[in-house]
Amino acid sequence: xxxxxxxxxxxxxxxxxxxxxxxxxxxxxxxxxxxxxxxxxxxxxxxxxxxxxxxxxxxxxxxxxxxxxxxxxxxxxxxxxxxxxxxxxxxxxxxxxxxxxxxxxxxxxxxxxx
Amino acid sequence: xxxxxxxxxxxxxxxxxxxxxxxxxxxxxxxxxxxxxxxxxxxxxxxxxxxxxxxxxxxxxxxxxxxxxxxxxxxxxxxxxxxxxxxxxxxxxxxxxxxxxxxxxxxxxxxxxxx
Numbered sequence: 001x002x003x004x005x006x007x008x009x010x011x012x013x014x015x016x017x018x019x020x021x022x023x024x025x026x027x028x029x030x031x032x033x034x035x036x037x038x039x040x041x042x043x044x045x046x047x048x049x050x051x052x053x054x055x056x057x058x059x060x061x062x063x064x065x066x067x068x069x070x071x072x073x074x075x076x077x078x079x080x081x082x083x084x085x086x087x088x089x090x091x092x093x094x095x096x097x098x099x100x101x102x103x104x105x106x107x108x109x110x111x112x113x114x
Numbered sequence: 115x116x117x118x119x120x121x122x123x124x125x126x127x128x129x130x131x132x133x134x135x136x137x138x139x140x141x142x143x144x145x146x147x148x149x150x151x152x153x154x155x156x157x158x159x160x161x162x163x164x165x166x167x168x169x170x171x172x173x174x175x176x177x178x179x180x181x182x183x184x185x186x187x188x189x190x191x192x193x194x195x196x197x198x199x200x201x202x203x204x205x206x207x208x209x210x211x212x213x214x215x216x217x218x219x220x221x222x223x224x225x226x227x228x229x
Contacts, residue, residue, distance in 0.1 A: 031214075033215075040221070041222075042120075042222050043158070048215075107156055
């Protein structure tokens with residue numbers, strides 16, 4: 001069964017700690033994306049990667065870091081520099097050339113900073 | 115600067131009636147538009163899309179209309195069902211750029227379908 005997995009579903013962090021959110025896809029998709037969603041707001045792009053070993057900042061990259069060492073994996077690290085990290089984080093991927101230009105989303109990770 | 119806007123944060127509609135969701139965009143280079151549906155604590159799921167070369171796309175109960183001159187699109191759901199209660203996001207992309215898959219999302223519209 002192809003899809004995108006994100007783990008964990010819920011994550012709690014103490015202030016000042018870095019935390020890494022996992023995102024894996026077995027769809028053979030080329031590009032991967034990280035978004036955050038806050039209550040009453042849309043999806044804001046944090047980082048994206050279109051090929052392995054390359055990634056680009058999105059609209060709200062400050063306080064976050066990513067890596068793309070494998071095509072299937074795109075982990076997101078929320079650093080202590082992120083001022084307001086409590087949010088719902090979504091990972092997505094897309095295969096170049098699909099007719100709908102559709103991004104497929106994972107189930108999300110709820111991060112809460114205590 | 116928000117390039118995709120959904121100005122109605124919420125919409126309440128009676129079961130069986132039509133739901134009309136609106137979306138406006140500012141970037142004339144956008145050439146592909148998508149609608150996603152999202153339940154709480156889940157990832158968005160793709161609903162329907164439209165290319166800028168068309169003005170209408172239909173899939174079952176869902177129809178998307180695109181008015182390029184007005185930079186406006188709308189999603190019609192008819193008839194509305196209780197399971198349609200969710201947040202709906204409008205998204206747009208410029209597939210001609212180097213960032214070909216990148217989507218710009220609106221803030222979403224919460225739809226509530228009442229019995």
